[in-house]
Amino acid sequence: MSTGLSNALHILIQWQCTPNQALTTLQLDPDQPFPLVLSEEQCxxxxxxxxxxxxxxxxxxxxxxxxRYISSPHDDPYYDGKSPLELICTGDLTLFERVCWHIDAMRVN
Incomplete structure (x- = not known):
């Protein structure tokens, strides 16, 4: 298992993701959750x-x-009353990317 995948899984655990949510978030196959090679999307x-x-x-x-920030619902219209984690765990890459960009923008403000 790659170090990046291992670190990402550890972070998802810290964020209180369930195993199924982690698999969906990273698009891992439940029958082979630790692939030798990750696809471009998984990376x-x-x-x-x-x-x-x-x-x-x-x-x-x-x-x-x-x-708390990642797992708490937010009134911010960007999250529409949901937590960033809820959006990430849908498996929708576009939502995942938007959450990433939004949080990155918070860092520079």
């Missing part, structure tokens, strides 16, 4: 998880605040 998803985690670490001093 992109792993990168999104790592980037979101890093950005939240820059935005929040306390890791618990970062975990």
């Amino acid at each position: 992109e998803r792993v990168t999104f998880v790592l980037n979101i985690h890093s950005d939240l670490g820059t935005i929040f001093d306390d890791p618990e605040d970062a975990y």
Whole structure:
């Protein structure tokens, strides 16, 4: 298993993802959850998880605040009353990418 995949799975656990949510988020096959080679899309998803985690670490001093942010619903129209984690766990790559961009934008503001 690649280090990136291992790190992404560890982060998803910290975010309180269920195993099924983690599989959906990273588009992993339940019959082979630890592939020897990741597809281009799986690599992109792993990168999104790592980037979101890093950005939240820059935005929040306390890791618990970062975990709360990712798992709490937000009134922000961007999230439409859902948590970033809910959007990520749908498996929709476009939503995942938008969450990543939104959190990255919070870092630079």
